[in-house]
Amino acid sequence: MTTATPEQQQRLLALQQIDSQIRRLQQRRANLPEQQALDENAETLRAVAAEYADAQDALEDQRSIQRKREQDISHLEARRKAEEARLYSGELSTEKQVDAQRAELSSLRQRKSAYEDELLAAMEQIEELEGRVEQLTSRHQELRTKAGELTEARDAAAGDIDAELAERRTERERLAGDVEPPLLTLYEEVRTAQGGTAVAPLEEGTCQGCFLEISVIELEQIKAEAKHGLPRCPHCDRLLVLAAR
Ligand SMILES: [Zn+2]
Numbered sequence: 001m002t003t004a005t006p007e008q009q010q011r012l013l014a015l016q017q018i019d020s021q022i023r024r025l026q027q028r029r030a031n032l033p034e035q036q037a038l039d040e041n042a043e044t045l046r047a048v049a050a051e052y053a054d055a056q057d058a059l060e061d062q063r064s065i066q067r068k069r070e071q072d073i074s075h076l077e078a079r080r081k082a083e084e085a086r087l088y089s090g091e092l093s094t095e096k097q098v099d100a101q102r103a104e105l106s107s108l109r110q111r112k113s114a115y116e117d118e119l120l121a122a123m124e125q126i127e128e129l130e131g132r133v134e135q136l137t138s139r140h141q142e143l144r145t146k147a148g149e150l151t152e153a154r155d156a157a158a159g160d161i162d163a164e165l166a167e168r169r170t171e172r173e174r175l176a177g178d179v180e181p182p183l184l185t186l187y188e189e190v191r192t193a194q195g196g197t198a199v200a201p202l203e204e205g206t207c208q209g210c211f212l213e214i215s216v217i218e219l220e221q222i223k224a225e226a227k228h229g230l231p232r233c234p235h236c237d238r239l240l241v242l243a244a245r
Contacts, residue, residue: 001229002186002239008179009230012187013241015175016199022168023196029161034154041150045143052136059129062122069119076112080105186230190239200238202226210236 004012086092087101176184191198200209205219212235214222222240225231230239 001225001231002183003228004183004230005228006226008183009226009241011175011179012183012199012230012239013201015172015179015187016191016197018168018172018175019191020197022165022172025161025165025168029158029165032154032157032161034150034157038147038150038154041143041147045140045147048136048140048143052133052140055129055132055136059126059133062125062129065122066119066126069115069122072115073112073119076108076115080108080112083108183230187239190237194236194238198239199241200233200236201243202240203243207233207235207238207240209233209238209240212236 083101083105087098087105092098092101179187187198189198194209197209200207202208202214202222205216206213210233212233214234218234222231223242226240226242230241232238233240
């Protein structure tokens with residue numbers, strides 16, 4: 001058992017308390033709800049940007065179809081006019097030639113009509129997609145504004161915690177400076193081994209590190225040891241300090 005006066009024991013307990021506070025602050029710092037909100041916002045922003053890119057691509061495709069069909073229609077129209085002029089030019093002498101020319105004109109009209117349907121469909125798609133792109137642009141802008149606000153909120157929350165952490169760390173340095181080096185070394189060793197808690201108060205026969213009850217016989221021995229040293233919890237092996245009266 002490590003020798004330690006009751007005063008040294010209380011200093012270790014105070015050091016443990018401040019270290020636990022520091023640990024809780026660090027955990028809060030790492031899991032800020034403001035940071036989570038910011039992360040979620042960034043994810044939505046990425047999804048919206050991807051959707052925007054898809055809509056923009058689809059819009060370009062439809063615009064290209066529109067241009068293509070407008071050209072096709074214009075060419076067909078020119079051809080139809082030429083073929084029509086030919087029909088009435090008198091250069092077709094037989095009934096058969098006239099019929100063939102009429103059939104050709106009819107076929108041209110059908111093709112033009114089919115292209116016009118496609119053009120109309122593309123224009124409808126363009127209108128819809130332009131609306132979608134506009135919607136996504138303003139949604140993206142909203143999310144970017146929100147990201148700015150959330151960043152400020154995150155920085156403010158983190159700043160508060162950082163200020164508190166700095167205060168606690170100063171206090172910790174002061175306390176640690178009052179602990180004898182061998183005790184401090186032991187404290188750090190046990191703290192590392194025990195997931196952050198080296199010293200546990202003993203309250204009403206229960207170790208406050210593992211919350212297990214200590215038997216009456218062991219309790220008597222621990223109390224005797226605690227008069228001049230640092231007993232260990234028989235369950236979790238942490239350093240036990242009797243709660244100050
Ligand atoms: Zn214990």
